[in-house]
Amino acid sequence: MIRISAADTIDVRFPTSQQLDGSDAMNPDPDYSVAYLTLSTDAGDDLVGAGFVFTIGRGNDLAAAAVQTVADLIVGESVEELLSDLGATYRRFVHDSQLRWLGPEKGVIHMAIGAVVNALWDLKAKRAGLPLWQLVSSMTPAEIVDLVDFRYLSDALTPGEALEILERAEPGRADRTAHLLAHGYPAYTTTPGWLGYSDEKMLRLAREAVADGFTQLKLKVGGNLEDDIRRLALARAELGPSIKIAVDANQRWDVPEAIAWVRELQPYDLAWIEEPTSPDDLVGHATIRKALGSTPVATGEHIANRVMFKQLLQLGAIDVMQIDAARVAGVNENIANLLLAAKFGVRVCPHAGGVGLCEAVQHLSMIDYVAVSGTTENRYLEFVDHLHEHFVDPVRIVDGHYVAPTAPGAGTEMTADSLVHYRHDGRYGHGGD
Amino acid sequence: MIRISAADTIDVRFPTSQQLDGSDAMNPDPDYSVAYLTLSTDAGDDLVGAGFVFTIGRGNDLAAAAVQTVADLIVGESVEELLSDLGATYRRFVHDSQLRWLGPEKGVIHMAIGAVVNALWDLKAKRAGLPLWQLVSSMTPAEIVDLVDFRYLSDALTPGEALEILERAEPGRADRTAHLLAHGYPAYTTTPGWLGYSDEKMLRLAREAVADGFTQLKLKVGGNLEDDIRRLALARAELGPSIKIAVDANQRWDVPEAIAWVRELQPYDLAWIEEPTSPDDLVGHATIRKALGSTPVATGEHIANRVMFKQLLQLGAIDVMQIDAARVAGVNENIANLLLAAKFGVRVCPHAGGVGLCEAVQHLSMIDYVAVSGTTENRYLEFVDHLHEHFVDPVRIVDGHYVAPTAPGAGTEMTADSLVHYRHDGRYGHGGD
Numbered sequence: 001m002i003r004i005s006a007a008d009t010i011d012v013r014f015p016t017s018q019q020l021d022g023s024d025a026m027n028p029d030p031d032y033s034v035a036y037l038t039l040s041t042d043a044g045d046d047l048v049g050a051g052f053v054f055t056i057g058r059g060n061d062l063a064a065a066a067v068q069t070v071a072d073l074i075v076g077e078s079v080e081e082l083l084s085d086l087g088a089t090y091r092r093f094v095h096d097s098q099l100r101w102l103g104p105e106k107g108v109i110h111m112a113i114g115a116v117v118n119a120l121w122d123l124k125a126k127r128a129g130l131p132l133w134q135l136v137s138s139m140t141p142a143e144i145v146d147l148v149d150f151r152y153l154s155d156a157l158t159p160g161e162a163l164e165i166l167e168r169a170e171p172g173r174a175d176r177t178a179h180l181l182a183h184g185y186p187a188y189t190t191t192p193g194w195l196g197y198s199d200e201k202m203l204r205l206a207r208e209a210v211a212d213g214f215t216q217l218k219l220k221v222g223g224n225l226e227d228d229i230r231r232l233a234l235a236r237a238e239l240g241p242s243i244k245i246a247v248d249a250n251q252r253w254d255v256p257e258a259i260a261w262v263r264e265l266q267p268y269d270l271a272w273i274e275e276p277t278s279p280d281d282l283v284g285h286a287t288i289r290k291a292l293g294s295t296p297v298a299t300g301e302h303i304a305n306r307v308m309f310k311q312l313l314q315l316g317a318i319d320v321m322q323i324d325a326a327r328v329a330g331v332n333e334n335i336a337n338l339l340l341a342a343k344f345g346v347r348v349c350p351h352a353g354g355v356g357l358c359e360a361v362q363h364l365s366m367i368d369y370v371a372v373s374g375t376t377e378n379r380y381l382e383f384v385d386h387l388h389e390h391f392v393d394p395v396r397i398v399d400g401h402y403v404a405p406t407a408p409g410a411g412t413e414m415t416a417d418s419l420v421h422y423r424h425d426g427r428y429g430h431g432g433d
Numbered sequence: 434m435i436r437i438s439a440a441d442t443i444d445v446r447f448p449t450s451q452q453l454d455g456s457d458a459m460n461p462d463p464d465y466s467v468a469y470l471t472l473s474t475d476a477g478d479d480l481v482g483a484g485f486v487f488t489i490g491r492g493n494d495l496a497a498a499a500v501q502t503v504a505d506l507i508v509g510e511s512v513e514e515l516l517s518d519l520g521a522t523y524r525r526f527v528h529d530s531q532l533r534w535l536g537p538e539k540g541v542i543h544m545a546i547g548a549v550v551n552a553l554w555d556l557k558a559k560r561a562g563l564p565l566w567q568l569v570s571s572m573t574p575a576e577i578v579d580l581v582d583f584r585y586l587s588d589a590l591t592p593g594e595a596l597e598i599l600e601r602a603e604p605g606r607a608d609r610t611a612h613l614l615a616h617g618y619p620a621y622t623t624t625p626g627w628l629g630y631s632d633e634k635m636l637r638l639a640r641e642a643v644a645d646g647f648t649q650l651k652l653k654v655g656g657n658l659e660d661d662i663r664r665l666a667l668a669r670a671e672l673g674p675s676i677k678i679a680v681d682a683n684q685r686w687d688v689p690e691a692i693a694w695v696r697e698l699q700p701y702d703l704a705w706i707e708e709p710t711s712p713d714d715l716v717g718h719a720t721i722r723k724a725l726g727s728t729p730v731a732t733g734e735h736i737a738n739r740v741m742f743k744q745l746l747q748l749g750a751i752d753v754m755q756i757d758a759a760r761v762a763g764v765n766e767n768i769a770n771l772l773l774a775a776k777f778g779v780r781v782c783p784h785a786g787g788v789g790l791c792e793a794v795q796h797l798s799m800i801d802y803v804a805v806s807g808t809t810e811n812r813y814l815e816f817v818d819h820l821h822e823h824f825v826d827p828v829r830i831v832d833g834h835y836v837a838p839t840a841p842g843a844g845t846e847m848t849a850d851s852l853v854h855y856r857h858d859g860r861y862g863h864g865g866d
């Protein structure tokens with residue numbers, strides 16, 4: 001029997017605050033970091049499962065300790081048993097009653113479960129010789145339904161309804177897979193829009209983005225209203241009416257302030273307003289969306305779990321669901337989120353950037369297209385052009401589209417060099433017996 | 434200048450799972466634990482500030498590491514500066530952008546901030562020679578308003594409205610303080626109701642509770658419907674119609690299941706249904722409350738922060754707000770919660786039990802009575818009779834009432850013997866320079 005022989009979590013930090021890459025109204029000086037997990041086996045084939053929690057610096061050691069705590073639960077266990085029923089494996093982590101108290105289903109412990117779940121998916125995909133998106137897209141609708149934890153969802157989505165959604169998409173899977181392999185998945189870019197950039201740098205990067213084939217880009221807002229208006233006016237004048245411009249406030253406002261501020265920006269034709277207020281304020285998002293009328297409301301990168309997404313949909317609070325690969329409890333919970341979005345007819349435009357979030361979340365959008373919603377209409381995957389070189393299989397963008405990855409795995413494995421070079425102080429973990 | 438000279442966090446665990454004390458439908462075998470913080474100063478007066486995160490076992494080491502991370506931020510700093518503006522001190526922790534990413538404002542990092550904030554309040558109260566409830570109740574309304582973080586609250590509660598609430602209560606403060614000192618604060622007991630107890634043990638403890646002066650008790654439900662009906666019928670027959678019986682499902686159900694299950698229990702006249710579903714499911718609580726009609730809905734012990742409480746109130750989802758001393762970011766955020774409850778006219782019946790939760794939360798109910806809502810009408814503080822002996826100033830119950838504590842501090846300090854005896858493996862922390 002092949003076993004998980006070791007789980008090693010490393011605290012990896014990049015000094016991004018020095019360049020103001022990633023600067024926004026709430027996060028002036030992020031140091032992009034990952035609590036990075038490697039699951040090894042005694043199969044003798046050198047395949048490892050990689051997963052991570054993404055943070056922005058301080059506290060990354062806490063995330064690493066939490067990942068190690070969860071991963072330790074499976075060291076020594078049968079790889080076959082863990083991977084053959086990843087629905088059960090995931091639910092076992094989330095339902096551990098003592099660990100659950102630390103959330104429940106939110107924050108450090110929940111993200112840590114996500115890292116372990118994603119590492120198991122990475123291992124499963126590598127062992128199957130498939131990229132994650134193709135692995136999941138080759139499962140039957142019933143097998144996919146079984147990945148989900150329907151606890152707390154049944155008033156909005158039942159297993160039967162999920163099965164119907166997946167069965168409806170089944171006939172077109174082969175065509176859409178071929179389309180993805182030929183054309184990729186549409187992307188938008190946030191690279192030009194960081195708050196710490198000068199107008200000149202922003203405009204130069206925006207021009208370059210359009211030249212590179214992007215049809216939507218995103219600017220950070222919420223620091224200072226006059227600056228926001230000036231930057232938006234400059235960008236709109238430069239790009240013309242056909243390029244979409246989304247704006248992102250990173251939770252900066254209270255509800256009344258969000259409504260008043262965004263009204264001042266609406267003349268520049270916003271593709272969406274992202275994170276106008278606290279991610280916990282579901283009712284607030286509904287109020288803002290109603291008040292703003294035509295401007296779509298987007299959130300999700302800090303939405304803690306599927307129960308919160310469910311309510312955003314029930315309340316009619318969002319037009320765009322922005323799933324994140326490393327915030328919830330991994331691939332399994334994000335499949336629940338995709339199914340919820342499909343049920344409510346809301347488009348999914350994932351959050352990415354950070355460290356490895358592009359590499360990880362592209363698989364989820366492709367699963368959504370092939371096996372769930374069956375469409376890319378008005379959907380865009382976020383792209384930010386930094387730190388990709390630290391991954392074994394970095395994302396590739398061609399003509400404003402993510403090229404569908406073909407390498408086996410979930411895209412989450414980092415290069416050995418990067419792990420050595422950017423390892424922070426602490427190290428957690430130990431081998432199995 | 435007096436400084437914080439050291440912050441030491443200890444992982445303390447009690448093997449409560451051996452007795453099934455604390456067993457419920459979601460938590461079959463809790464080992465009640467605290468990540469316990471001591472803040473020392475160089476004042477030479479032996480006064481320490483104590484605070485803690487409460488957990489139920491596994492992962493308590495993660496809570497301890499998080500507490501230490503937050504506490505390390507203030508080692509070496511001026512005690513006077515930290516304590517003279519505890520509003521600013523608290524907001525500094527919550528607004529740290531890098532640590533915030535780990536929540537935001539939820540889970541391990543948020544509870545850790547709560548432990549540090551509560552330890553600072555304990556130190557401040559000891560230095561003032563007052564119990565915490567009297568210290569806060571002696572502050573001016575404007576000073577109390579300044580303790581709150583109004584971010585994300587202004588659509589429901591403005592600083593001006595908070596000031597009005599506090600000013601309205603100000604004239605009666607002296608009378609209510611005298612009343613508390615003479616009569617205490619009404620309590621209810623959960624001691625008889627754990628799911629792991631036999632019918633005989635439950636009934637014996639219920640009889641004893643009534644003999645001890647309690648007029649409300651609480652039973653755990655949600656494991657098995659037939660068992661719930663039998664236990665409730667037995668309890669109601671034993672206690673008669675005048676004793677209030679609340680029931681607590683500890684998040685066991687989905688929304689439709691909660692409605693169906695509680696309808697079967699309604700004939701036994703429920704004082705409230707507590708935690709019928711996920712604490713994150715604000716919309717679900719509103720749906721359940723509407724469907725159940727006359728049975729009050731209660732939740733709060735796992736509500737992550739004031740933004741979530743705000744929405745429960747905006748949605749009309751609860752009749753009873755159950756604040757917890759160690760779930761949110763400490764005394765400051767709970768004062769926001771008390772003000773929100775007062776604004777919306779909802780009664781506050783805190784969650785307690787665990788380790789030290791009774792000792793800590795009694796102060797908040799007394800602050801509510803003296804300085805905020807000005808009433809104890811239909812309000813009860815939870816009481817569970819275990820583990821009090823580990824605290825320097827354990828709660829005292831007389832005739833079904835919490836005796837108002839008069840010892841200086843926040844009630845959070847544990848005995849040196851208990852800390853030595855129940856210390857778990859790990860130890861975090863180090864002195865300042």
